[in-house]
Amino acid sequence: MTEKTETKDETVATSRRRFLTGSLAAGGAAMAAGLATAGPAAAQGESVITEIQDWNRYLGDGVVSQPYGVPSRYEANVVRRDVEWLTASRESSVSFTPLHELDGIITPNGLCFERHHAGIAEIEPSQHRLMINGLVDTPLVFTMQDLMRFPRENHVYFLECAANSGMEWRGAQLNGCQYTHGMVHCVVYTGVKLKHLLGEAGVKTNAKWILPEGADSAAMTRSIPLEKALDDCLVAFKMNGEALRPEQGYPVRLVVPGWEGNMWVKWLRRLEVGDQPWHQREETSKYTDLLANGKARRFTWVMDVKSVITSPSPQAPIRHGRGRAVISGLAWSGNGKIKRVDVSIDGGRNWTTARLDGPSLDKALHRFYLDIDWDGSELLLQSRAIDEAGFVQPTKNELRAARGENSIYHNNGIQTWYVKADGTVENVEVS
């Protein structure tokens, strides 16, 4: 198997660096529509290799040398990483998707961020059951095989932890989008609409809520309005075509499109139907948003419109010098599709509409690009997404003005990357 090296990046800068928007020289880079106008990015004499490489001389490994394939050993740094000081233990922690190394809108299963409350439940599927009880006509127990007999659907959805970018509320400056925005992934789910299973049990007329419960030792639970459950929720058993991964709820998880990740209960073993919310631990002590006045916002389910530039970024500096360069990033919204993404190279003074690429799907990641001709001067890179419901991604300061700095969850503020003349990139804030 491929060697895995877990690089220990320095994750927090020792000092906070804030930028005044005015500190950038005007006209730092010229925007180019389509192909950049710089000379060819190729044909430099030094790029020609005259030596014949081994891979051109000798037979390589044959088929099925890896029955389940793995990445090239030259990609060993493309891995999930955690931040050790963040939580008391790795069983109650989070790892982050290496967004800066990825492209397009699909996250490979092996790189989807993890968030556990009691570690990874390693379930034997033949021993797993899903029960529906509470305010139903007929309580039911399903085997995995039973679930496979209902009409199936496939949907591409992003999943974002409510705490994604949470460390940024108070201006922490983590060295890379893997840490600032890596608690999001996007895959194709295959599953059964929850409404079919609830229909089979027969929901009573006074029912208003459901409580999904996990089979891990945290028995994770969240209250979800019945209206959402009957709308687009899926009981999913596959991701990106194959079985769910253990760390993503194998053999079955709930999919709650557009809503915060902790509601997508993994290792799903029970669905209780009730007439009011249950006020469980993970919707009272956690996953509520403490405001400056001491009150907490609760049941803040929808993940707001958001975006981030993934390259260049602190872990993905510009290494090629001046000339044509690709700015690339991701945008998403729990309200539906992304309508537009704007990019600024001068800390938000001027904006240019980016190119959205790939299929635009409801509540999925969207990939955007802006092709520029970089003159080598400093940039303050930002992206700002607008969704089809009309929501515009706010600045971090606008969010702080509205909610104070005690919040952990639901930070969808605009991110700024400071690109230096040597192409290295820092996480900064502009004010």
Place this chain on the structure above:
Amino acid sequence: MTEKTETKDETVATSRRRFLTGSLAAGGAAMAAGLATAGPAAAQGESVITEIQDWNRYLGDGVVSQPYGVPSRYEANVVRRDVEWLTASRESSVSFTPLHELDGIITPNGLCFERHHAGIAEIEPSQHRLMINGLVDTPLVFTMQDLMRFPRENHVYFLECAANSGMEWRGAQLNGCQYTHGMVHCVVYTGVKLKHLLGEAGVKTNAKWILPEGADSAAMTRSIPLEKALDDCLVAFKMNGEALRPEQGYPVRLVVPGWEGNMWVKWLRRLEVGDQPWHQREETSKYTDLLANGKARRFTWVMDVKSVITSPSPQAPIRHGRGRAVISGLAWSGNGKIKRVDVSIDGGRNWTTARLDGPSLDKALHRFYLDIDWDGSELLLQSRAIDEAGFVQPTKNELRAARGENSIYHNNGIQTWYVKADGTVENVEVS
């Protein structure tokens, strides 16, 4: 890492079993639109487990226990497999995608079938170059970094080997769709349009063809008309969001949407521009279609409209007995999108339109479903795809009548699965 067990399935039945369409009892199963009408697939007393499982008692593994995640150990049989007698060596062989275990339209990178002519070239990307030469104004050499500076695009495309289903021309009866149809996969590619690179070099007015060449020790080459090269071909460096896998051409391959897989040159190191085809080994001695009269069809690039039922199938029998059942399959066409898929349960006498599910994308796999209520009688399952250009998938006998039985390539004939009363499934032909 997950244990990998390579199951040695029996891949060829010892006797040929042909069915007369009339041999099936009429009305073997009733079609149900939407939910099947049988009783609940759940709530049997025996499905309740009273024991508390370990995964509900103890903490599981923490985050980053696998920096690059792997499947559950209970999925160890979901792997690529080869057929050892098929080729002289594994370096010049093929492995097959386990289609019967997958769902949706995306193939996970670790399960994409392999086809090599000289094994897997394991390339160090910093030592790789792509050259454009021949009838151009300025011959160019690109590093991988150079390629990343051009405007990028993302597209979902199927890739099918021209020899997929090739063993079926003469009626071989392989035990499962992994072997009959598993030389196809479908992923999201990220890359640069070939036309941008050719534009940079400046194609001369008398140019009509290009010759892509691989950096493996087979130096794989195929002639491609310039018109296709300037249309939708991509020079791709990512699949499903991450770097190409070594067995799929890492660090860079050609993508030739809808055309036969051997033209999608892996480990791409050179693109020559010329005014006529080169008549290389792989377009004369191989990848031509020998007809009954001794003449050979050549330059048969487009992969024709095709489909297969992936479940139930010989490797994925019906294990749940009578009642509601899901028939699931894949359809694709090199001509564009799939317009419709019909399913027959009686060997082609009667047809029902299946439900197409998931995004319908140009030259991509399409997933179809038919939800039925199975009465336990024998079925002769078939699927028939129709593409947006109006092409209809033919029967195998129609193909043989037109081309004889000497062909290896381009068999897009209708596949038949014989579902027995006990739910097991065999590969058969109807006549």
